[in-house]
Amino acid sequence: MTGVTDKASSVPGPDAAASGTPVRLWVVVLAACAGQFLVVLDVSVVNVALPSMRTDLGLDAAGLQWVLNGYTLAFAGLMLLGGRAADIYGRKRTFLVGLALFTAASLLGGLAQQPWHLLAARIVQGTGAAVLAPATLTILTTAFPPGRARTRAIATWSAVGAGGGAAGGLVGGVLTDALSWRWVLLINVPVGALVLLAAAVWVSEGRDASARRRLDVPGALLVTLGLGVLAWGIVRTEAVGWTAPSVLWPLVAGPALLLVFVAVEARTQDPLVPLHLFRSRAVSAANAAMFVCGGALFCMWYFMTLYMQNVLHYTPLQAGLGFIPQSLSIVLGSKAAPRLMVRFGARNVALAGVVLAGAGCLWQSGMYAGGGFLLTVTGPGVLMALGGGLAGTPLASVAMSGAPHGDAGLVSGLFNTARTMGGSLGLAVFSTIAAARIGDGTGPEILASGYGLAFRSAAAVLVLCAALVLFVLPRPDRESTHGDGEDGPAAGTVPPEPLTSGTGNPGPKVSGES
Numbered sequence: 001m002t003g004v005t006d007k008a009s010s011v012p013g014p015d016a017a018a019s020g021t022p023v024r025l026w027v028v029v030l031a032a033c034a035g036q037f038l039v040v041l042d043v044s045v046v047n048v049a050l051p052s053m054r055t056d057l058g059l060d061a062a063g064l065q066w067v068l069n070g071y072t073l074a075f076a077g078l079m080l081l082g083g084r085a086a087d088i089y090g091r092k093r094t095f096l097v098g099l100a101l102f103t104a105a106s107l108l109g110g111l112a113q114q115p116w117h118l119l120a121a122r123i124v125q126g127t128g129a130a131v132l133a134p135a136t137l138t139i140l141t142t143a144f145p146p147g148r149a150r151t152r153a154i155a156t157w158s159a160v161g162a163g164g165g166a167a168g169g170l171v172g173g174v175l176t177d178a179l180s181w182r183w184v185l186l187i188n189v190p191v192g193a194l195v196l197l198a199a200a201v202w203v204s205e206g207r208d209a210s211a212r213r214r215l216d217v218p219g220a221l222l223v224t225l226g227l228g229v230l231a232w233g234i235v236r237t238e239a240v241g242w243t244a245p246s247v248l249w250p251l252v253a254g255p256a257l258l259l260v261f262v263a264v265e266a267r268t269q270d271p272l273v274p275l276h277l278f279r280s281r282a283v284s285a286a287n288a289a290m291f292v293c294g295g296a297l298f299c300m301w302y303f304m305t306l307y308m309q310n311v312l313h314y315t316p317l318q319a320g321l322g323f324i325p326q327s328l329s330i331v332l333g334s335k336a337a338p339r340l341m342v343r344f345g346a347r348n349v350a351l352a353g354v355v356l357a358g359a360g361c362l363w364q365s366g367m368y369a370g371g372g373f374l375l376t377v378t379g380p381g382v383l384m385a386l387g388g389g390l391a392g393t394p395l396a397s398v399a400m401s402g403a404p405h406g407d408a409g410l411v412s413g414l415f416n417t418a419r420t421m422g423g424s425l426g427l428a429v430f431s432t433i434a435a436a437r438i439g440d441g442t443g444p445e446i447l448a449s450g451y452g453l454a455f456r457s458a459a460a461v462l463v464l465c466a467a468l469v470l471f472v473l474p475r476p477d478r479e480s481t482h483g484d485g486e487d488g489p490a491a492g493t494v495p496p497e498p499l500t501s502g503t504g505n506p507g508p509k510v511s512g513e514s
Contacts, residue, residue, distance in 0.1 A: 027202040028143050032136040034195045035099055038188055039129040039136075042071065042106075044168025047305045048320045049181035053118065056181065062235045063115045065431045068302060069231060069424045070119050074126030075133075076420035077224025080272050080413050083134030084215055091135045092203045096196060098132030101125075103192030110186035121185075134413070139203060169301075169327065173320020219272035222261035227421055230254025231428040277411060285472045286399035287415055289350070290392070291422035292465040296458040297357060297388045298423025299430045300326075300364075303451045304381060311369055311444045311451075312377075325378050326385040333389020346394035351469045353394070357387025358462035365455035369444035392419075398473060426461070430454040 046053075046067055054064050086094040102125055109121030175183040233250030240247055265271040278284040301323070308319040333353065340349045360383030367376045399415045431454070438450035 024202055025143060027198055029140060031195050031199040031203060032095075032139045034191065035095065035132050035199075036136040038099075038102065038191060038195075039075075039133045041168050041171065042125065042129065042185075042188070043075075044301060045172040045175075045184045046071075047301050048169050048172035048309075048316045048323075049176045049184045050302075050305055051309045052176050052181040052316065057112065057115050057118060059115050059118075061431065061435055063119065065235065065302065065427055066119050067122055069228075069427055070122040071126040071129070072298075072420050072424045073224060073228050073231070074123050075129045076417045076424065077227065078127055078130035078220050079133060079417055079420075081215060081217065081220040082131040083138075083413055084272075085131065086135040086138050088215065091139045092199065094131055095135040095139060095199055095203065098128050098130070098135060099192055099196055099199070100128075102128030102132055103189055103196065104128075106185045106188035106192065110182040110189070112182075125185075143203075167327075169320040169323030171320070173315075173317040176316035176320075178317075214270045216265075216268055216270055216272035219261060219264050219268065222257055222264060223272075226254050226257030226261055227425060228254075229257060231425055234425075234428040234432055237432050273414060277414070281472075281474050282398050282401050283411055283414075285468065285474065286395045287418040289354075289465055289468045289473060290395050290399075290415060291418040292461060292468060293354060293357070293388070293391055293395070294419035294422035295426025295429070296361065296461040296465065297384060297426075298420075299427050299454060299458060300361075300381070300384050300388075302427060303430070303434070303454055304364075304377065307367055307448065307451050308377060311367070311448045312371065312373075322373065322377055323381075326381040329382045329385035330389040333386045334393050335389075337390050337393035340390070341394050341397065346397045347469065347473050350391050350394040350398070350473065351466060353387045353389070353391030354462055354466045354469055355387070356390065357384050358459045358466065360384030360387060361455045361459035361462060365452040365459065367448050367452050367455070369448050371448070395469075395473075426458075430457055433457050 050064055050067065053059060053067060059067070082094065082098065105121045105125035105128055109118050109125060112118035112121060171187075172184045175181075175187060229250045231254075233247050233254060236244070236247045236250065262275070265273055265275055278287075304323070304326075305319060308314040308322055309316070314322065337349055337353070340352075344352075360380045363383060364376075364380035371377070396415055399411055434450040434454040436450075437453045438446055441447070441450075
């Protein structure tokens with residue numbers, strides 16, 4: 001396991017692992033899993049700390065949501081680019097660069113003295129995560145030959161990712177309550193430093209010799225900027241309305257940048273997102289449904305945090321503990337989905353999940369100032385989370401069934417990007433809706449009313465998602481070939497149990513994974 005591993009395919013030979021001792025290999029697993037844990041944890045760990053951040057730094061409502069959106073937009077927009085960079089420049093090198101950037105940004109964010117310091121740090125942190133995350137899995141899949149050892153390593157990686165998302169609320173609550181909100185970011189610094197040291201010493205370099213040595217940087221920047229500018233324009237409407245020049249230009253410029261992105265992808269030699277993939281109805285419909293579903297459900301964690309702390313007056317620790325049932329439910333839904341798909345089909349399970357999540361949003365919209373934990377937090381939260389977990393796995397299965405064999409990793413990464421991008425844009429929209437209802441009010445009743453309106457709007461969006469699943473998503477027995485004419489599995493075929501990200505949805509199968 002020394003030197004550069006040049007390989008024509010993504011599957012290493014038996015000697016790839018033979019040159020390393022078992023202790024060395026499992027240190028590699030530990031380093032990769034720790035990197036994945038940090039990336040997933042930081043999607044959710046800041047949720048519980050948001051009210052404390054707002055009080056300490058004087059963040060307004062728009063700035064508060066950009067603490068989340070700055071990270072997720074950079075992460076999702078640059079993740080495919082990060083996976084490509086790992087293939088071209090080497091997994092170890094990419095891992096170290098991404099982790100160093102992530103750790104440095106965590107330090108700057110934890111020491112922030114002004115709102116813009118924190119927001120800038122979160123954007124840089126998301127960029128580091130986009131570089132780091134794809135390399136974590138490719139390091140594992142190239143360190144072990146196919147077989148039981150690789151399966152155990154990937155299972156460990158998957159469990160750590162799911163645990164990171166589930167633990168985010170609790171970890172954030174404990175750190176914020178016991179120390180301060182700053183430690184939800186500063187905790188990454190000593191952990192990141194130790195992982196950097198272990199990876200530098202124990203992880204060997206590897207790259208794909210067959211990979212073309214070109215990155216589609218313009219494409220990655222265009223899609224990230226386009227969605228970011230559009231989200232910023234939507235957020236600005238809270239303060240100045242829909243007709244102000246400072247709102248109109250980003251609402252025009254954002255879609256224009258996305259159109260330029262499509263034009264660039266159609267003409268570039270090595271596009272970030274080959275447009276021919278969307279000729280497959282399975283790929284295009286599943287990604288559209290996941291974009292809409294992610295847009296509706298991502299805001300759940302944000303508004304539930306604000307409701308528990310601003311309306312019910314929970315401490316950060318109590319709010320973190322309050323998220324445990326939802327976290328367990330989303331993992332349960334994602335684990336149960338493959339078994340249900342065997343009996344009922346991917347399309348039907350996805351539809352059931354979306355309907356269940358919509359019912360949870362509608363229930364949650366009835367939140368009020370004197371609400372109890374079971375009826376206004378746990379009950380609807382579990383329903384939303386369970387539905388989200390059930391929907392994610394079959395939608396991923398349908399998307400992968402429409403992918404040509406050589407593009408499977410790209411389609412999986414694209415699916416995860418669609419979910420995260422949808423969530424970022426959805427958060428901007430629903431926050432604007434809530435702010436319009438709340439206005440200048442600060443009382444618990446008006447705050448609960450605004451948050452409830454956001455959940456009612458999310459339920460309406462999930463009705464649209466259900467229509468997409470019901471009328472556009474291909475039936476399992478109708479799409480058994482890929483859009484380019486290659487034979488492939490039927491849309492209802494259940495793949496091996498998908499890897500999960502911290503939110504219970506299938507995680508990216510990045511370039512280089514076998």
